Amino acid sequence: MRRQSIIDYGAPLSETTGEVPVPQGSEVLVRVSHCGVCHSDIHLQDGYFDLGGGKQLDVRSGRELPFTLGHEIAGVVEAAGPQAEGLTAGEHCIVYPWIGCGNCALCADGDEHLCNQPRALGVTVDGGYASHVLVPHPRYILNAQGIAPEIAGSYMCSGLTAYSALRKVEAHGRKGPVMIVGLGGVGLMGLQFAKAISQREILAADIDAAKRETAGALGASGLFDPAAEDARKAVLKATGGGVAAAVDFAGTQSSLHFAQSIVGKGG
Ligand SMILES: [Zn+2]
Ligand SMILES: [Zn+2]
Known part of the structure; x- marks a missing residue:
């Protein structure tokens, strides 16, 4: 061999x-x-x-x-x-x-x-x-x-990682929109699992415009650039006070900070 x-x-x-x-x-x-x-x-x-x-x-x-x-x-x-x-x-x-x-x-x-x-x-x-x-x-x-x-x-590997993360927020996802932060390979897989698992809106955020476009084509109903100055406000406005859950697939300090900042009460 x-x-x-x-x-x-x-x-x-x-x-x-x-x-x-x-x-x-x-x-x-x-x-x-x-x-x-x-x-x-x-x-x-x-x-x-x-x-x-x-x-x-x-x-x-x-x-x-x-x-x-x-x-x-x-x-x-x-x-x-x-x-x-x-x-x-x-x-x-x-x-x-x-x-x-x-x-x-x-x-x-x-x-x-x-x-x-x-x-x-x-x-x-x-x-x-x-x-x-x-x-x-x-x-x-x-x-x-x-x-x-x-x-x-x-x-x-990336499939199980994304699936496991999405299952952990499944109960929250029944109450409101879920945000996928970070749209690399794992994040895009997470987006597709979220679409399959949840009946609610799935939003997506990445600093890369091309990745946001891909997420839109895969069915994300709102696209956000975390690097934009008004990103947090835009999410809070679009969701009426924040998302029910956010899953951070990028794992950087700034992505985690963004993900935490946009979660609504009880999320
Ligand atoms: Zn691996
Ligand atoms: Zn063992």
């Missing part, structure tokens, strides 16, 4: 090769057709997250080099171990990468993504920048028939 691997932190990925693994027990071998490049992959390749203000978070521990990134994996089921049931060879799939140790209380509770001894594909265990990836159990394989494989894998 072929992989694009980290050989040295901060250096370009390099091709590494090895035997195609034979799945044992409950393992499933997926032939990767597509794998998304997440922004966090760039930080993992660097070996640190830039926290701003000259601060860095070292993320080099917990994996041996060479290491293969890639947690937004789409492909087909190629082979399965004798205890891996319920899958069909050739099935189009995406892979849930946030796999835990399977032994702790968090994992037992179904919160594997919070596990402190993770086996997360592409983060602590070799991932999808490869011709094949080995998955420990069929429960991490989701059928993706009918979903364009070039975007399907990203539902496992």
